[in-house]
Amino acid sequence: MVSKESQQAQASTAGQAEGSIASDRAAIEAAKVNLGYTKIFSPINGVVGLRQVDAGNIVHAADTNGLLVVTQLQPIAVIFTLPEDQLPQVLKKTRAGDKLVVEAYDRAAATHLASGSLLTVDNQIDTTTGTVKAKAVFENKDGALFPNQFVNVRLILQEQRNAVVIPASALQTGTQGNFVYLLKQGQPPADPLAKKDADGPTIELPENKTNFYVVAQTVNVQLTEGTQVILSGGVKPGDQIVVDGQEKLKNGSKVFPKTVPAKAGDGTTAELGMTNNAGQPS
Numbered sequence: 060m061v062s063k064e065s066q067q068a069q070a071s072t073a074g075q076a077e078g079s080i081a082s083d084r085a086a087i088e089a090a091k092v093n094l095g096y097t098k099i100f101s102p103i104n105g106v107v108g109l110r111q112v113d114a115g116n117i118v119h120a121a122d123t124n125g126l127l128v129v130t131q132l133q134p135i136a137v138i139f140t141l142p143e144d145q146l147p148q149v150l151k152k153t154r155a156g157d158k159l160v161v162e163a164y165d166r167a168a169a170t171h172l173a174s175g176s177l178l179t180v181d182n183q184i185d186t187t188t189g190t191v192k193a194k195a196v197f198e199n200k201d202g203a204l205f206p207n208q209f210v211n212v213r214l215i216l217q218e219q220r221n222a223v224v225i226p227a228s229a230l231q232t233g234t235q236g237n238f239v240y241l242l243k244q245g246q247p248p249a250d251p252l253a254k255k256d257a258d259g260p261t262i263e264l265p266e267n268k269t270n271f272y273v274v275a276q277t278v279n280v281q282l283t284e285g286t287q288v289i290l291s292g293g294v295k296p297g298d299q300i301v302v303d304g305q306e307k308l309k310n311g312s313k314v315f316p317k318t319v320p321a322k323a324g325d326g327t328t329a330e331l332g333m334t335n336n337a338g339q340p341s
Contacts (some may be wrong), residue, residue, distance in 0.1 A: 105203055118325060130206050132217040135199040136178070137163060139212040140190035148216055149180065149193075161195035164211040168286075172203045172210060222281075223290045229302045230280070230288050237280050240273040242299040247272040248304060248309040276308040 100108075108128045112118055117123065125319035141149060152159055159177040164170060184191045194214065197204055204210070231237050277295030294300065301308065308314070 068190070077084070085291045096262070099126065102130045103129060103131050104130045104133070107293045115324070132204075132206075133199050134175075134196050135206070136206050137197060137204070137210065137212060139181070139195070140185075140188070141193050141214070143184050143189050143191060146180070146184070146191055149177075149214070150218065152253050153177065153180065160215040161196065162213045162215065163198075164210055164213065168211040172198055173197045173201075177214065183206055204254050219289065220293060223294060223296055225278075225290060225294070225300060226302050227283060227286050227288050229300045229305075230274075230278070230283075231305055233275075235275075235277055237276050238277045239294065240301040240305055241294065242301060242316065243274055244270055245272070247313060248268070252322055272311055272313045273308050 106129070108130065111124050112126050151161070161175045161177050163172045163175070165172060175195045178194045178196045180194075181192040191212075195214075197305045225239065231238050236315070276293055279291045280288055281291040282289045301314070
């Protein structure tokens with residue numbers, strides 16, 4: 060048997076040990092807190108820029124300039140502008156809950172850099188430019204977009220399937236309206252090959268060995284988007300058209316194709332939207 064006094068003494072000793080352990084734990088936590096003041100942790104994931112202080116400089120918590128700047132790259136936001144005339148179309152889709160796709164291209168608008176989505180539109184129109192700011196977000200997993208980089212932004216409003224698309228350089232305008240030069244194989248009609256002088260004899264034009272000629276074909280333009288034109292009639296998918304040197308041509312002119320002529324494409328997902336070249340990742 061153990062006496063009451065001995066039991067109470069052992070309980071008191073155990074309590075003292077528990078208190079010592081708790082005190083030691085508190086000392087460890089205090090040491091961790093003090094150690095935390097020796098390191099600086101970024102509140103976000105990103106990339107640091109050039110340091111703004113050097114070893115040996117005295118710094119204070121209230122300094123205007125920090126030690127360095129951390130920029131978030133994944134995800135990254137792009138700020139661009141929209142024409143106020145197109146704003147109702149954009150707002151109609153965003154208010155309906157549609158997720159509008161935004162694509163970023165390089166300065167030449169030739170290389171696709173990244174795809175994202177429209178996040179929000181500003182609440183005011185800039186009266187000096189007639190535009191409104193919009194913000195798009197890109198995951199930027201490959202790091203193709205960089206802060207303050209100049210990009211061309213394309214906002215996709217809708218997709219029109221099976222659209223006939225031609226290069227904008229192929230479209231010409233004349234008294235008959237919009238037209239393109241279709242490339243035909245063979246010899247042109249007989250009339251352009253001969254002409255009569257004032258006395259009546261027929262003068263044969265020099266024979267041309269080419270087996271191609273062009274025909275001016277009127278077309279109906281539905282929409283022009285950047286370097287592409289969507290047609291609603293006039294040409295069929297697969298028709299070969301001239302994209303360069305049209306100023307030297309007329310209806311029935313013989314031609315020597317130097318490159319593969321452009322074809323009227325049957326676009327399965329012709330994208331209708333707007334292109335803006337004032338976008339900057341931020």
